Amino acid sequence: MRQLVCLSGEPWAQVPTRTQQLMSRMRDTEVLFFEPPAPRGDKSWKQPGRKVRPGVIVYTLPPILTDDPAKGLLYRYSRSRVTRFLQSKLERHRFKEPVLWCASPAGAEYLDAIAYRGLVYDCYQDWPGLPEQWESDLAVASDVVFAASPDLVSHIAPCNANVALLPYGVNxxxxxxxxxxxxxxxxxxxxxxxxxxxxxxxxxxxxxxxxxxxxxxxxxxxxxxxxxxxxxxxxxxxxxxxxxxxxxxxxxxxxxxxxxxxxxxxxxxxxxxxxxxxxxxxxxxxxxxxxxxxxxxxxxxxxxxxxxxxxxxxxxxxxxxxxxxxxxxxxxxxxxxxxxxAAWSERAREVNRILESIGMF
Known part of the structure; x- marks a missing residue:
């Protein structure tokens, strides 16, 4: 069984997001889906993983106390706690060198926390609220980037030669x-x-x-x-x-x-x-x-x-x-x-085809 770790840009929702639609259709694949960090004071990250689909288990990342690197000790503590959390869940589910799927530039902060066999960045929107360096680092490190529109393809292309157009889909x-x-x-x-x-x-x-x-x-x-x-x-x-x-x-x-x-x-x-x-x-x-x-x-x-x-x-x-x-x-x-x-099944089929063609699956 193939293994995939998804660092999502959005929580798992009742109305399925793009990331949910794709993760639910990864063939013969176990998926650990990590929601963005919980708000401060929210204890949901301490809850057991939720099995939302066959082969898909959802966890919530611990709260981030600060995004400002200038607040050295607090910043490092927050990143270290998330890193330990990720590593503990991968160890629990016996994930070894999975494919890492980042659906947000924030995933760039945790590339060193996971031993992965291949890295995917799904660029489905602009992220004006996040540091540009995060997206640049993530795009450069990725084995393949999926982009949701021609403009996003052009946006990412200077950082990575392997960019594939993957528009949104429909049920x-x-x-x-x-x-x-x-x-x-x-x-x-x-x-x-x-x-x-x-x-x-x-x-x-x-x-x-x-x-x-x-x-x-x-x-x-x-x-x-x-x-x-x-x-x-x-x-x-x-x-x-x-x-x-x-x-x-x-x-x-x-x-x-x-x-x-x-x-x-x-x-x-x-x-x-x-x-x-x-x-x-x-x-x-x-x-x-x-x-x-x-x-x-x-x-x-x-x-x-x-x-x-x-x-x-x-x-x-x-x-x-x-x-x-x-x-x-x-x-x-x-x-x-x-x-x-544009069916999501067709979009996911294209993702599987590309990942198989470059040896990630």
Whole structure:
């Protein structure tokens, strides 16, 4: 049985992260998954490992008392405690020279703590809150780097010649279903539904959705997701044909999205130059439903044949009209094909193939 140690950038969550999706699909592999350090005062790191999937055991790292090397003794004590913790868990599970998978630049701090046979860095986002030196050191030391977008590939390429593009993925079988029942919250809606799923961040630009629904009084705009202080949401909710349903359980999302007539993909103002295609787009595509998306400044469209792209709220509204008038099965089937190609099982298969080809597995 192959062995892999994952230093994750995020805790193991109910809504699976990219790292969880990949770790759950490592073939014939035992995985020790280490969550980021617990907050100070949190004792969760003292709990036994949690078996969350066959072959996957999760631990929480001990709290870090300081990230400042200038605080010499405290800094060294924190790093030493984490090192001892890692080594004790590897010894307990009889891990000897596993593959080390770092899903955060913070993993660079512990490369000397583990005797590994190969090192992987999964670069799936920018890390502005962490020292640049950490990511540089990690990328240089890695045998292979996976990057979630072309810009991230270019970002890492000066530090490592072995960088592979690995976009986000989707649980394709979950969303590629026909005839799903309409959720109770949508059953009284008579006209077409323009639907958005996602967190309503403070900086999420809802103005395209507002323009679209004011231009389509026969439609209903349905928003699904928690509010994080979005300032335009109250104005949007003043419209008679807008419904905000709050967050939905992940298992219920396919029922909602498959009953949208048009799926809306909006942008955060602080992420206008982020070229990562997140899982939500692939979820929309997997349903086959028409998708209208706001484009970043200067963006080359990712799916120009099946996604209606817009550069302004007015154009976004016009694209909604075109999407509502879409006829035939060609675009529907093409979107499904894009979703199928992005299935997490396919992403993990590519990871396994690459690691096997370079002798790490």
């Amino acid at each position: 394709y079988p979950m969303f590629a279903k026909d005839g799903l029942p309409k959720p109770e919250a949508l059953r009284d809606i008579k006209g077409p539904i323009l639907g958005f799923v996602g967190t309503l961040w403070e900086d999420l630009d809802l103005s395209p959705a507002l323009k679209a629904i004011r231009s389509h009084p026969d439609c209903t705009l349905v928003l699904i997701g928690p509010d994080r202080g979005n300032r335009l949401l109250p104005e949007l909710l003043d419209e008679p044909n807008v419904r905000w349903l709050g967050p939905a359980a992940p298992v219920d999302l396919p029922d909602y999205i498959c009953n949208f007539d048009v799926c809306l993909y909006l942008l955060r103002r602080t992420h206008l130059y982020d070229d990562v295609i997140h899982s939500r787009m692939f979820e929309y595509l997997s349903t086959g439903r028409p998708v209208v998306a706001m484009l970043r400044p200067g963006q080359v469209e990712d799916f120009p044949d099946v996604v209606y792209g817009a550069h302004s709220p007015a154009e976004f509204s016009l694209m909604c009209s075109s999407a509502l008038e879409e006829a035939g099965r060609w675009a529907f089937d093409r979107r499904r094909a894009y979703g199928q190609a």
